[in-house]
Every structure is written in structure tokens, then in C-alpha cells.
Amino acid sequence: MDTILVPEPEESLPSLSVSNDQGILQWISSVDHKQIGIMYLWLSVLFLVVAGIEILLVRLQLAIPNNHFLAPEVYNQLFTMHGTTMIFFVAMPAIFGFTTYFVPLMIGANDMAFPRLNAFSFWTTFFGGSLLYFSFIAGGAPDAGWFNYAPLNEYNYSSSPGIDYYCAGLLFAGIGTVTASINFVVTILHYRVPAMSLKQMPLFVWMILINSFLILAAFPSLNAALAMLLLDRQLHAHFFSAAGGGSAILWQHLFWLFGHPEVYIVILPIFGIFSEVFPVFSRKPIFGYSMVIGSGIAIALLAFGVWVHHMFATGLGNTVNGFFAASSLLIGIPTGVKIFNWLATMHGGAIRFSVSMLFAIAFLIEFTIGGLSGISFAIVPIDWQLTDTYYVVAHLHFVFIGGTLFGLLSGLFYWFPKMSGRAPDQRLSRWFFWLFVTGFNITFLVQHALGAMGMPRRVYTYPNLPGWGVLNLISTIGAFLMAGAVGLLVYILVRALNKGAIAASDPWDANTLEWTTTSPPGLKNFDRVIPVKSTRPFRDYKRPEDADWKRQEVAYTEKPPDIDITQNNSHGE
Amino acid sequence: MGTLLFQWHADPFVLLMVITLIYFHYWISKATPVKNRIYFWSAIALIGITTCSPLHFLGMHVYFSAHMITHVVLLLIAGPLLVMSIGPNPSAPMLKRISAFLYKRSWLAWLAAVGIMWYWHIPSVFDGSFSGMSGFTPMPVLHAGSMLLAGILFCWPLVGPVPETHIHPLSGIIYLATACISCSLLGLLITFAPINTFHHYWMAGSSMNGMLSNPWGLTPAADQQAAGLIMWVPCCFVYLSGCLYLLRHWFAAKDPNTGLEPSISLTLSINEHE
Numbered sequence: 001m002d003t004i005l006v007p008e009p010e011e012s013l014p015s016l017s018v019s020n021d022q023g024i025l026q027w028i029s030s031v032d033h034k035q036i037g038i039m040y041l042w043l044s045v046l047f048l049v050v051a052g053i054e055i056l057l058v059r060l061q062l063a064i065p066n067n068h069f070l071a072p073e074v075y076n077q078l079f080t081m082h083g084t085t086m087i088f089f090v091a092m093p094a095i096f097g098f099t100t101y102f103v104p105l106m107i108g109a110n111d112m113a114f115p116r117l118n119a120f121s122f123w124t125t126f127f128g129g130s131l132l133y134f135s136f137i138a139g140g141a142p143d144a145g146w147f148n149y150a151p152l153n154e155y156n157y158s159s160s161p162g163i164d165y166y167c168a169g170l171l172f173a174g175i176g177t178v179t180a181s182i183n184f185v186v187t188i189l190h191y192r193v194p195a196m197s198l199k200q201m202p203l204f205v206w207m208i209l210i211n212s213f214l215i216l217a218a219f220p221s222l223n224a225a226l227a228m229l230l231l232d233r234q235l236h237a238h239f240f241s242a243a244g245g246g247s248a249i250l251w252q253h254l255f256w257l258f259g260h261p262e263v264y265i266v267i268l269p270i271f272g273i274f275s276e277v278f279p280v281f282s283r284k285p286i287f288g289y290s291m292v293i294g295s296g297i298a299i300a301l302l303a304f305g306v307w308v309h310h311m312f313a314t315g316l317g318n319t320v321n322g323f324f325a326a327s328s329l330l331i332g333i334p335t336g337v338k339i340f341n342w343l344a345t346m347h348g349g350a351i352r353f354s355v356s357m358l359f360a361i362a363f364l365i366e367f368t369i370g371g372l373s374g375i376s377f378a379i380v381p382i383d384w385q386l387t388d389t390y391y392v393v394a395h396l397h398f399v400f401i402g403g404t405l406f407g408l409l410s411g412l413f414y415w416f417p418k419m420s421g422r423a424p425d426q427r428l429s430r431w432f433f434w435l436f437v438t439g440f441n442i443t444f445l446v447q448h449a450l451g452a453m454g455m456p457r458r459v460y461t462y463p464n465l466p467g468w469g470v471l472n473l474i475s476t477i478g479a480f481l482m483a484g485a486v487g488l489l490v491y492i493l494v495r496a497l498n499k500g501a502i503a504a505s506d507p508w509d510a511n512t513l514e515w516t517t518t519s520p521p522g523l524k525n526f527d528r529v530i531p532v533k534s535t536r537p538f539r540d541y542k543r544p545e546d547a548d549w550k551r552q553e554v555a556y557t558e559k560p561p562d563i564d565i566t567q568n569n570s571h572g573e
Numbered sequence: 574m575g576t577l578l579f580q581w582h583a584d585p586f587v588l589l590m591v592i593t594l595i596y597f598h599y600w601i602s603k604a605t606p607v608k609n610r611i612y613f614w615s616a617i618a619l620i621g622i623t624t625c626s627p628l629h630f631l632g633m634h635v636y637f638s639a640h641m642i643t644h645v646v647l648l649l650i651a652g653p654l655l656v657m658s659i660g661p662n663p664s665a666p667m668l669k670r671i672s673a674f675l676y677k678r679s680w681l682a683w684l685a686a687v688g689i690m691w692y693w694h695i696p697s698v699f700d701g702s703f704s705g706m707s708g709f710t711p712m713p714v715l716h717a718g719s720m721l722l723a724g725i726l727f728c729w730p731l732v733g734p735v736p737e738t739h740i741h742p743l744s745g746i747i748y749l750a751t752a753c754i755s756c757s758l759l760g761l762l763i764t765f766a767p768i769n770t771f772h773h774y775w776m777a778g779s780s781m782n783g784m785l786s787n788p789w790g791l792t793p794a795a796d797q798q799a800a801g802l803i804m805w806v807p808c809c810f811v812y813l814s815g816c817l818y819l820l821r822h823w824f825a826a827k828d829p830n831t832g833l834e835p836s837i838s839l840t841l842s843i844n845e846h847e
């Protein structure tokens with residue numbers, strides 16, 4: 001009989017480094033949620049570097065007017081691959097990495113509901129990314145932008161196979177995304193430790209639950225559109241070609257029906273991370289636990305009612321534009337609610353300015369700027385002026401970097417000691433923070449001005465108009481500063497893995513179950529789980545006399561004592 | 574404009590329906606709190622406005638968008654108000670039986686409501702219903718009544734008279750969210766449908782005379798888009814408000830797990846994959 005012995009992890013604790021006493025095959029065959037989470041995260045770092053290099057080339061080309069460093073065709077491929085990679089193969093895998101790793105730990109489970117499906121999800125994402133990049137050697141990468149508009153994406157206008165690879169790669173990754181979401185939903189609903197009611201679930205887990213439903217509702221639209229486009233290109237169907245009776249605008253609808261929810265898909269989990277980070281580093285419970293959940297649900301539902309704001313310039317008419325301008329203005333409200341939740345959590349707290357918290361605070365500022373630019377072109381005439389200029393580029397990077405990436409970095413510095421058992425160098429990490437935030441603002445603040453001055457996005461060079469050259473040069477310098485910072489980050493991580501100080505199992509005095517395990521957690525997460533009676537079970541456990549649930553019990557069973565201020569508050573001890 | 578304000582038309586069948594509703598209301602709930610009476614009479618007022626008033630006239634003869642407003646009001650406001658007017662735990666056994674039935678089959682309520690909504694907007698049914706409206710026919714009452722019925726059925730598992738038969742608030746959120754998506758899809762189809770898909774209003778412009786043919790000067794395209802968008806965007810907000818209401822309700826309810834239970838010393842993790 002021919003059996004292949006697949007090495008199962010026995011002793012080795014999955015740490016962050018890929019080297020392992022049983023070799024690479026053990027990683028490939030793993031169905032352990034922690035190992036798969038780590039692979040997601042490394043995949044994301046790999047693609048972050050690749051997509052970063054792509055955009056550095058683009059920024060070099062734009063550093064001076066009338067530059068001929070890159071040919072237009074190459075330029076188009078590079079910015080397309082940059083955007084597509086960052087969204088589908090950096091942001092999504094990073095979020096899924098933290099989710100796969102920490103959701104089971106936070107709810108007291110030993111693995112995901114479907115471990116093999118979990119591995120499947122990761123590997124389809126991996127192959128999706130590989131397929132996308134294979135296009136470079138198969139005749140040219142896709143070059144129609146990350147949103148890949150029709151009819152430019154049709155065979156007549158893009159006859160190189162790049163777009164086919166775009167479709168196939170994203171389809172693969174999309175399937176992995178959907179299966180992963182199903183896995184998350186089942187895990188969260190079914191494998192919580194029995195004592196943990198939904199009302200005590202960590203907010204990160206709540207946001208993942210909501211987000212998974214959002215993914216299940218949004219991704220079919222993208223997957224269908226990709227399949228239709230492949231049919232158009234390979235079998236000469238006519239879904240998106242007007243000449244054959246199809247409709248080019250249909251692509252935009254299908255894409256943005258997915259695409260607007262997608263921008264919330266990459267921000268809701270981040271809201272979850274911050275809802276863990278702010279309370280821990282402010283030493284206070286989150287302000288308005290139920291409000292955070294409610295606004296999360298509101299965001300998820302509203303995400304489907306605003307997508308036409310990406311299409312204000314397509315001539316749908318004033319009636320349509322008016323309705324969607326109104327709903328786009330409204331979607332700012334639940335996000336604003338969350339910002340106030342976090343501010344109120346910090347208010348009066350004993351704040352510790354760890355690197356994780358620094359990113360959280362920077363997020364509050366940068367994300368608000370991004371939200372405000374978003375609100376500004378929810379107003380139709382303003383959008384007509386600014387659409388397809390660098391103003392949009394500035395907006396989307398303020399929300400993606402100032403929002404999503406800052407959140408991921410905050411989560412990374414928060415959870416890194418747990419995942420690796422090592423502590424990253426504090427001083428270097430602070431250097432990284434300041435470099436990265438400075439570089440980011442230098443790069444993108446000026447793009448608001450460029451956009452307002454009318455510089456179109458996605459054009460490979462520009463004439464030497466007053467101010468354009470300087471501002472673009474500043475932007476390029478900022479980009480290289482950010483690149484340097486990312487290099488420093490990789491150095492910090494690798495150094496910490498090799499010779500970082502050993503991390504305690506609960507270095508932040510945190511609240512949730514993942515911190516009750518060793519750092520890194522053992523092969524089997526839990527034998528026993530501490531009692532869960534509030535949203536901060538670990539804190540209750542560490543401070544039984546001051547446990548949250550005791551206070552709740554008082555609130556439920558007794559009328560709160562009437563406090564008489566004239567008696568100098570004799571109820572306090 | 575003046576003439577428009579005088580366009581009140583009472584339909585005998587609709588009057589009959591309203592009288593039946595009033596009769597049932599006072600029969601079911603003899604000693605209802607004032608709150609429920611207010612719900613009930615608001616619902617009746619809304620039914621009156623959507624079936625007899627100038628809004629109804631506009632909806633019948635002039636504007637698709639006005640027609641859509643009547644749908645939304647009947648389905649999402651009047652229907653739920655009627656259900657909420659019954660008051661908790663009525664004595665009538667029939668209501669208990671309905672509650673028990675719909676509790677087990679909430680998907681049926683969902684499907685009935687969504688089905689009725691979609692059915693009336695199939696283009697041929699839509700146009701057909703208008704040609705059936707002239708003269709002495711039960712068509713108006715069928716139309717308004719079925720919308721109302723859809724609204725009643727739809728919200729029954731959420732706010733029905735027997736609280737024990739309400740579905741779990743979180744299931745309720747999914748119930749509403751999926752209905753919202755179906756509603757958005759229908760709205761979207763109407764918004765972007767070719768302009769002559771629904772013939773009735775396309776033709777209406779030419780057949781009416783003078784001021785009343787188009788008092789606000791909407792183009793047929795804008796009118797149809799507004800109709801679709803009313804079903805799409807504001808409806809979404811109604812469903813969303815419902816979701817937030819349910820969530821608040823859920824958080825306000827006492828949960829046996831939050832601290833009131835005697836402490837369990839150590840809880841075993843149930844999930845083992847080995």
C-alpha cells in the first residue's frame with residue numbers, strides 16, 4: 001500500500017517563523033488555525049513588498065514632469081497590479097490571518113469549525129495571487145485599473161491575456177474568501193465556549209461575524225461579473241459589449257455592488273481590532289459596547305445602498321444621483337458614532353502609549369480626514385469636478401492606509417508577542433511608527449491639492465504646469481520614506497523572531513481569552529477556559545474583587561443606591 | 574394644483590375593507606390601551622390616504638413614483654402598525670394560532686411578503702392591474718389589500734401580538750436584512766429598466782388632460798427612476814431602523830448568562846478537532 005506520511009505537528013508550537021522541525025511539508029499540509037493564520041499573514045507581507053515596489057516605480061515615473069522612465073503600457077500594468085494586489089492580496093489576507101488565528105482563541109475554541117476548509121481557503125487565495133502574477137510572464141499583466149472597467153476590459157481593447165489572469169486570479173481568491181467567511185460564521189456561532197453568550201463576545205469577533213455576512217452578500221456579485229467577463233473574452237459572449245447588445249455600464253454596477261461593500265469589508269474588522277486595542281491601552285471598558293455592534297450592522301446594511309456614488313459621472317441622471325448622494329452622506333453617521341465610542345473610551349482612561357496605541361490614535365486623525373474627503377465628493381457637483389483626479393487617490397489612501405493599514409499594524413504590535421512569543425524592539429518600533437506616519441502624510445496630503453488642481457489619475461505623465469512638479473516630487477519623496485519604514489518593519493519583525501526578548505503571556509494586562517494561553521499558544525489552545533461572565537473575562541479572572549459581572553449583578557438585582565451628595569458620598573469605600 | 578387637491582375618490586370595496594378592519598379591531602381588543610388605539614387609527618388614516626386621497630389619484634393616473642409611495646406606506650408602515658395595534662397577548666385563539674404557525678414558518682411570512690411585492694411589479698401584471706381598475710371592480714381592494722396583507726404577514730414574526738412567538742432578535746435582523754436586499758434588487762430593476770417597460774405611465778401622459786397630466790413636470794424617465802429609488806433607498810432605511818430596534822431590544826432584555834447565573838467554576842472548551 002502506498003501511503004504518504006503527512007507530518008502532523010506534535011511538539012512544535014507553531015511560531016511565526018517558517019522554519020520548523022518537520023520541514024516545509026508540515027506547513028503545506030497544516031490544517032491548524034494558527035499556522036494557517038500565520039501563512040495568511042506572511043502572504044500578505046510578501047505581497048505588500050511586491051505591490052510596494054510596483055508603486056515605487058510608478059512614483060519614480062511621476063517624480064518629474066514629462067518623464068520617460070516607464071513606458072505607458074508598463075505604467076498601466078504597474079498601477080493596476082498595485083491596486084489589485086493591495087486590496088485582494090494584502091488587506092484581505094492580513095485580515096483573514098488575524099481572524100483565523102485569533103477568533104478561535106478569543107472564543108475559547110481549539111480550532112475553526114472546518115479546519116480543512118480553512119486550509120482550502122488559504123490555498124485558493126495563494127493560488128489566486130500566484131495566477132495573477134503569472135500574467136507578467138504570460139504576455140502582460142492586466143492594465144485596466146483595479147476596477148477593470150468595460151469596455152476597456154473586453155477582448156477588442158485588451159487583447160493581451162492580462163485581463164484573463166485578472167479574472168481567474170480574483171475568482172480563485174474570491175472563492176477562498178467566501179469559504180473562509182462561511183467558516184468564520186459557523187465557528188463563531190457554534191464553537192464559542194458555552195458560557196460566552198453573544199452579548200459577551202469580544203468586539204473583534206462581533207465585527208468579523210458581521211463582516212462575514214457582508215462578504216457572503218457582496219462577493220457573489222464580483223464572482224459573477226468575473227465569470228461573465230471571462231465568457232465575453234473567451235467565448236465571445238456579449239454581457240459587457242454594447243455592440244453585441246450588452247451593456248458596459250452593467251460592469252460598473254456589478255463591480256461597485258461588490259466594490260463599495262468591499263471597502264467596508266476591509267474596514268469593519270479593523271474597527272474590531274481598535275475596539276480591542278482602545279480599551280486595553282486606556283484601561284477602561286469600551287464605551288458603548290452595543291453601539292459599536294449596532295453601528296457595525298448599520299454600516300453593513302448601508303454599504304449596499306450607496307454604490308452608485310462611484311458612478312456619478314456616468315450620466316445616470318439627477319434623480320438617481322440625488323438619492324445616492326443623500327444615502328452616501330448618511331453612511332458617515334454610523335462611522336462617526338464609532339469614532340466617538342473610541343474617543344469616549346480613551347476619555348479619563350489611564351492611557352499607555354504603546355506602538356499599538358500610537359497607531360490607534362493616528363488612525364482617529366487620518367481616518368477622519370479620509371472620511372471628510374469622502375463626504376465632500378458624496379456631493380454630486382463636487383464629485384464631477386474631482387472624480388478621476390488625484391483627490392480620489394488621496395481619499396482612498398487616507399481610508400485604506402490611515403484606516404485599514406494602521407489598524408492592521410496596531411493589531412500586529414498588539415498581537416505579535418502572543419503569536420511569536422517574542423517582543424519587538426520598542427525603540428525601533430517607535431521609529432517605524434513616526435517614519436511611516438510622516439511618510440504617509442507627505443505622500444498623500446499633497447495629492448488633495450494636485451487633485452483640486454485637476455491632475456488626472458492613471459495617466460503616465462503630466463505637463464509642467466505650475467506647482468505640479470513640486471507637489472509630485474514631494475509625494476515621491478514621501479513614498480520612499482514609507483518604503484524605508486516598511487523595510488525597517490520587516491527588519492524589526494525578523495530580528496524579534498530571532499533574538500527578541502521573550503514575551504510574557506499577558507504583556508498588556510489584556511481582557512480577552514487569547515491572553516490566557518502561553519505565548520505562543522500551545523498546539524492545543526485550551527484544556528480549560530476561565531469562566532466567562534462579562535465582556536472582559538480575563539480581567540475578571542485577574543481581579544475577582546473588581547469583576548465586571550459583579551457590578552452588572554448589582555445593576556440587575558438592586559436598585560442603585562440613591563447617592564446623596566450632601567453626605568460626602570459615604571457609599572464609596 | 575387646486576383641482577389636484579380635490580381628487581378624493583372613495584372605492585366601495587376599500588370602504589368595506591376598512592369597516593371590516595375597524596370591526597375586527599374593536600372585537601379583538603375591547604380594552605386596549607390608548608397607545609394601541611393610536612397605532613390602529615394611524616394605520617387607518619394611512620390606508621385612507623393611500624387609497625382615496627390625491628396621492629392615490631396621482632399614483633393611479635400620473636406618477637409611478639406616487640404609486641410606489643403608496644406601496645411602501647402600506648407594506649412597511651400601515652401593515653406593521655395594524656399588527657402592533659393588536660396589543661400583547663390577545664384572547665382570540667385564532668391570533669394565537671396564527672402566531673404559532675408563523676413562528677415555526679417565519680420564512681413563509683418572508684416569502685409571502687416578498688412574493689406579493691414582486692408579483693405586482695411584473696410588468697404585464699402591473700399594466701394589467703391598471704386596466705382592471707376602471708369601473709366597478711374589486712381590483713383596487715385586491716391591490717391595496719394584498720399590500721397590506723403582505724405588510725401584516727411580514728412583520729408578524731417580529732412584532733406580532735404573542736411575544737413568546739417572536740423570532741430571536743438576531744434572526745430578526747437577518748430576516749430584515751435579506752428582505753432589504755430583495756427590496757433593493759426590485760428597486761434597482763425598476764430604476765434601470767428601459768423606460769417603456771411599464772406601459773401604464775408611459776401612456777398616461779397623453780391620455781390625461783390639462784394641469785393634471787403632469788403637475789410637476791417630471792419626465793417619464795425621472796419618474797420611473799424615482800419610483801425604483803423610493804423602493805430601494807428609503808426602504809433600506811426603514812429595514813435598517815427595524816434592525817437597530819431589534820438590536821436595542823435584544824440588549825435591553827435580561828440575559829440569563831450575564832452574571833445572574835451562579836458562577837460556574839471552570840468551563841470546558843467544547844471544541845476539539847483531534
Ligand code: HEM
Nearest residue numbers: 263267309310328332371374375377378387388392396399
Ligand atoms: C464617510 C464615508 C465615505 C464616503 C461618503 C465616501 C465616498 C466616496 C466617493 C463618492 C467615492 C468616489 C469618488 C470618485 O471616484 O469620483 C469614493 C471612492 C473611494 N472610496 Fe470612499 N467614501 C467613504 C468612506 C470610505 C471608506 C471607509 C473606504 C475604505 C476603507 C473608502 C474607500 C474608497 C475607495 C477605495 C475609493 C476609490 C475607488 C476607485 O475609484 O478606485 N471610502 N468614496
Ligand SMILES: [Cu+2]
Nearest residue numbers: 260307309310
Ligand atoms: Cu464607495
